[in-house]
Amino acid sequence: MASTVASDKRPGYGQLLRTPGAWTFLLPGFAARQPFAMLTIGIVLLVQHTTGSYGSAGAVAAVTGVSMALFAPQSGKLADRFGQRAVLVPGVVLHTASVSALTALALTGAPMWALFAAAVPTGASVPQVGPMVRARWAARLPGSPLLPTAAAFESVTDEFTFVVGPVLATALCTGVHPAAGLVAEAALTLVGGLLFAAQRRTQPAHGGVLAAGRAARTSALSVPGVRVLAVAFLGIGAVFGGMQVSLTAFSEELGNPGMNGLLYGLFAAGNMLAGVAVGAIAWKSGPRRRLVVGYTALTVTASLLWTAQSVALLGALGLVVGLCIAPALISGYTLVDALVPASSRTEAFTWLTGAVALGQAAAVTVAGRLADENGASAGFLVPLVGTALALVTLLLLRSRLSPPPGGRVAARGIGHRVPVTVD
Known part of the structure; x- marks a missing residue:
């Protein structure tokens, strides 16, 4: 009994990865989530090569x-309703075709409007594998103390x-x-996405098999806490986008x-x-407090990027900024998991x-415009402004990150239910 209690207090990655069926969706999911990491930089490098402009x-x-931002939540909502496979299979095929079209247009010197037209389906069809993997963890570990470890593991994987x-x-x-990055991105998306979609046994129950009820019809965005988190994650996106363009410039x-x-x-x-450290620590404070502390540290460190004038200093600052992102994410x-019902969880993650x-x-x-007109250092002002505005919003509205009065109750095994706390 004592060993069981200790395990519950400090669940580790080894225990998490022994979850039955975990590896069947983790390995193909790793390949299929590459678009989010490769797509933006691949487009920036290709289009800058063909146009000579970072702004373009x-x-x-x-x-x-x-x-992607507009269509990702719709993809998550459809996955919650019809199942992940039904959304993924046509999605990865469309994405591969769209990336191929965008690449061909850029290489042939097509006008900007044509590149914009091809960019729309390219972004709309980015497979939301990361949220889908998180939804599979949540479905397999309902109310488990391993859920924070799973969240940390997914951040590390991302x-x-x-x-x-x-x-x-x-x-x-x-x-x-110049086009090789996008070609590789499309190939990984297609192969990894189809392999991930084939893992039906670990797919969460969807709207067609869930019991009818109000929870099954709840939109994730109707939860105030999700809207606050979305604003906070806008600032994190500003760091990613600002870093990619500014480091390239x-x-x-x-x-x-x-060197980029x-x-x-x-x-x-x-x-x-x-991310590895966050998942390995048995935290005494709740996720809401850790979010505020982590985001404050992120804002402070991001505000220093524009001052770096050497590779060594910029590399060191970039490392520290990265250290601050994982706790917030x-x-x-x-x-x-504490704010959203299971029937809307994939949608919430995609928001x-x-x-x-x-x-x-936006970043x-x-x-890109700032780098074109004022040099690379000016581009680093974007993470500063983005995180600062998001932090102010987070501090003003942090009370909305609490579950409904009394706390949402989550199951921990058969006949064992515990209240979810966030502080």
Whole structure:
């Protein structure tokens, strides 16, 4: 009994990964979530190569991000209603075709309106594999103390893709061909997405098999806490987008474009390392408090990026900024389980993912213009402004991150139910 209690207090990654069926969706899911890491930088590098403008490259990437932000929650809602496979299979096929069309148009010197037109379905069809994996964890571990560990593990996985994805895309674009990054992104999406969709046994129950009831008809965005989290994640997206464009411009100014992958890899590595630590610690404070503390640290560190004038200093600052992102992301995703009914969970996760994409889209546009007109350092002002505005909103509305009065009750095994706390 004592060993069981200790295990509940400090569940580890080993215990999490022994969850039956976990590996069947984790491995293909890793390949299928590469678009979020490779797509923006692949577009920026290709369009900048063909047009010579970071502003134009950022604008095309922004259209993709806005399209993803608008359609991702709809994808999550459809997955909750009809099942993940029904959404994924046509989605990955459409995404592969759209990326191929965008690549061909860029290489043939098509006008900007044509690139924008191709960018819309490219973003709309980005498979929401990360939210779907999180929904599978939540379905397999209802009310379990392993859920925060699962949220941390998913953040680590996301950030590992942000270590691998941008470095791989940059290496392919600069060392093989400017379009090679997008070609690899499309191939990984197609293969990984179809393999992930084939894992039916771990797919959460969807609207067609859930018992009829009000919870099954609840929209995730109707929950006030989800709206507050979405604003917070907009700021995180501003960091991702501002870093991608500004680091690319900074590397170009140095005459060493390949340095971009290393610098962004340091930023993402910090996020990944922090994610590992967050999941390994038995926290005494709740996710709401950790979100506020983590986001405050993120805002402070992001405000220093524009001052860096050397590779060493920028790499160090990027690493520290990355260390501050993971606690905010993990805490936000953990709060979803307490705020949102299971029938709307995938939709809730996609609202947060979409908010990151929207913040990223706005950031690449503004940072691209600033980099064109004032140099790379000006682009780093975007993470500063984005995180500061989101932090103010988070502090003013943090009370909305509490579940309904009395707390939402979550099951922990048969006949065992415990209240969910967030502080």
